[in-house]
Amino acid sequence: MMKTESIYKHILEPSGNGRKYHPCPHCGAYKFTYYIDRDTGKPLADYVGRCERINSCGYHYPPREYFRNLNSKNKIEMKEEQLAKEITSVVKEERVNRRYPKSVDYVKNALFCFLVTVFGKQKVLATFQKYDVRTSTLFRKDSKYGAAFLMRAIDLLIRQVKEMAYDSKTGKRIKEGQSVFLLDYNTRSYQLRDGSFSIYLAGKSLMKDYDFKNKLCFFGEHLLAGEVSKPIAIVESEKTAIICDICMPDYIWLATGGKNGCKWTTEEVYQVLKDANQPITLFPDLNATEDWIAKAEKLLAAGLDVSIYDLEEQEGITEEDKAKGLDIGDYLIRYWKENHPEDGEKIEEVKCQKANIPQLSKMLSSLSSKKEPNMIEELGIPIDPKEVDGLLPNKSSGSVSGVDLSVISDIE
Known part of the structure; x- marks a missing residue:
């Protein structure tokens, strides 16, 4: 038995009920009938239908x-969307090296200078090189520059570069209410700004x-490449990761880069922890x-071996410390200053030394000493400068001896 059009959900709009023909997508004649939804009476699309000029057009x-x-x-x-999700933006190594060259002396890095006052140059230098921390000239305070943290993933590719401004005297990040000089890349000059802008991706x-996908990873994630034994x-x-690496090198220290940071509780990010197959302490x-x-708890549910160190339960933690939101790094600095001064x-x-050449100095x-002349000498005849001024044209009059200077100015 043949199926008739009436049993289908979508049918040609029936005649009657004020039906109007529409312009045909093919021939343009107003002889086009829509296919409509039987339940709603609405057409599928303005090109889904049949032209009634069956012999001369035949569009269906x-x-x-x-x-x-x-x-x-x-x-x-859906496939294109999936591919877009799979594509991860990468910062090219050569561009990073161009803006943050390794050759720049860490003596200009504010964070480096502060940490050296606590742990000594060799320890800090070794850790900066281990995590590939660079110097950022975007920020400047007290003749010191900021720090550039490379977010290098487990495949050793750079996902992002995070620049931050620090105070070389306190080691604290410069925040709102503090001043910092910010580099204008167009004019290559520094402008004094409020410290509210002290982090830059x-x-x-x-x-x-402009379509760069800001997909972060753990700071220090490149240390998980290969076999993980810690x-x-x-x-x-x-x-804090840098400080902890100096003080407690028996761990591999990673940083999330903020409260939510690199979205480290998503499978895409924590997979590297799973692959490392090592116990994890937060x-x-x-x-x-x-x-x-x-x-x-999310990581535990995913099968990771996770425990947490509750800093608030430890002795010596004050209400003032809690109000400041201190972390383990702050206490390690305090401990090191007291026990390893x-x-x-x-x-x-x-600094550049001043050269001393006795023979040249003697010469x-x-x-x-050369005296400043009070008179202008022309052909050996002393002339008073005031007399010279008298010979020059009077700007207000616009003329010299009856000559219209405006005429002269128009002559090329």
Whole structure:
């Protein structure tokens, strides 16, 4: 038995009920009938239907073809969307080296200078090189520059570069209410700004790519490349990871880069922890313990071996410390200053020496001082400068001896 049009969900709009013909997508004549949804009475699309000029035009676009093409289009769009998600923006190594050259002496790096006063130059230098910390000239304060943290993933590719401004005297990040000089790359000059802008993600600027996908990874993630033989420890800030690596090198220290940071509780990011197959200890900042416990539970549910170090339960933690939101790095600095004061060094900046050439100095000192002349001499005849002024044209009159200067100015 043949199926009739009436049993289908989508049918040609029936005659009557004020039906109007529409312009045909093929011939343009107002002889086009839409396919409509029987339940709603609405057309599928303005090109899905049949031209009634069957012999002269013959255009016919049935619903089955519409849905077949629609499914194909959706599949293509879904595939393109999936590919877009899989593509990760990478900052090219050569561009990073050009803006943050390794040759720049760390003596100009504010964070480096402070940490040296606590731990000594050799320890800090070794850790800066281990994590590939660079110097950022974007920020300047007290003749010192900021720090550039490279977010280098486990495949050793750079996902992002994070520039931060620090105070070389306190080691603290410069925040709102403090002043810092900010470099204008167009004029190559520094402008005094409020410290509210003291963190900058440079990937888009470095790659000159407005579509740069800011997909972060753990700071220090490149240390997980290859076989991992140490337990893993995770803190929030990059500076804290560096301090902990100096003081407790038996762990591989990673940083999330902020409270939510690199979205480290998503499978895409924590997979590197899973692959490392090592126990993981979380070290939240004060007042962030409950939030990190919730994050730890997500990792536990994913099958990771996770524990948390509750800093708030430790002795010696004051209410003032909690109000400041201190972290494990702050206490390690305090401990090191009290128990290893001999490690701290003061960086002596290399300054250019003044040359002393006695023979040349003697020759220059023998020269008589040159007197400023009060008279202008022309052909050996002394002339008073005031007389010279009298010979020059009077700007207000616009003429010299009856000559119109405006006429002269028009002559090329």
